[in-house]
Amino acid sequence: MTELFSDKWINELKDLWNATPEVSDKLAQIDFDSTITCGFKDNGEPSCVFVVEKGKAVSAGLYNGETADWDMRASQKDWDKWTKKPLTMTSMGVAVAMGKLKFVKGDFSAMIKNPSMAIPFVKSFALMSEIS
Numbered sequence: 001m002t003e004l005f006s007d008k009w010i011n012e013l014k015d016l017w018n019a020t021p022e023v024s025d026k027l028a029q030i031d032f033d034s035t036i037t038c039g040f041k042d043n044g045e046p047s048c049v050f051v052v053e054k055g056k057a058v059s060a061g062l063y064n065g066e067t068a069d070w071d072m073r074a075s076q077k078d079w080d081k082w083t084k085k086p087l088t089m090t091s092m093g094v095a096v097a098m099g100k101l102k103f104v105k106g107d108f109s110a111m112i113k114n115p116s117m118a119i120p121f122v123k124s125f126a127l128m129s130e131i132s
Contacts, residue, residue, distance in 0.1 A: 002131055004079055005039060005047035007062050009131055014050060014060035016127040023127070026120040028055025037068040041075055041102060070106035086126035089118065 002009045018024050032055050037046035046063045074082075078100050087095060089112070095101040096108055111117045 004076075004083065007048075010048040010050060010060040010062075012131045013124075013127060014057040016130055017050075017052075017057045017124060020123065020127060022123045023120045024055045024057070026055070026116065027052065030116050031055075032117070034069040035066055036070045036072075037063055037066065037105075038072045039063070040079070041073045043073075046071055046073070046104075068105045071104035072106070073102045073104055074100055082125065083128045083131070086129045087122065089122050092122060092125070 002012060032052060034052045036050040036052065037048065038050075039045065039047035046068065049059075049061060049063045049066045049068070050057060051059045051066075074095075078095070087101075092101065093112065096103070111121060
């Protein structure tokens with residue numbers, strides 16, 4: 001399996017994102033633009049970055065000081081678990097409430113209440129389990 005948050009991993013996620021209409025096309029319908037970072041709770045900086053323009057992932061790679069709109073953090077153990085058994089809408093809410101998934105940047109509450117964002121967001125987490 002590709003190392004979590006490596007350059008290869010985040011680029012595989014980018015390709016899956018763009019190949020999944022339930023994510024990229026749905027977000028294109030709302031002109032979603034965002035710089036998304038993710039990494040581990042214990043680290044001061046995120047591990048990788050993912051840039052989305054009009055719903056499509058246009059670049060991805062290792063974090064290099066980019067300003068994030070969304071920054072998600074969790075422990076290695078939790079990320080590993082979610083890449084095997086993806087979060088659902090309900091389990092994501094529980095993970096956030098319990099502090100297992102932390103949004104350093106981004107308004108999780110507003111996003112999860114907006115179906116045009118929430119459904120593709122949860123689906124994007126499921127894509128992580130497809131990375132080989």
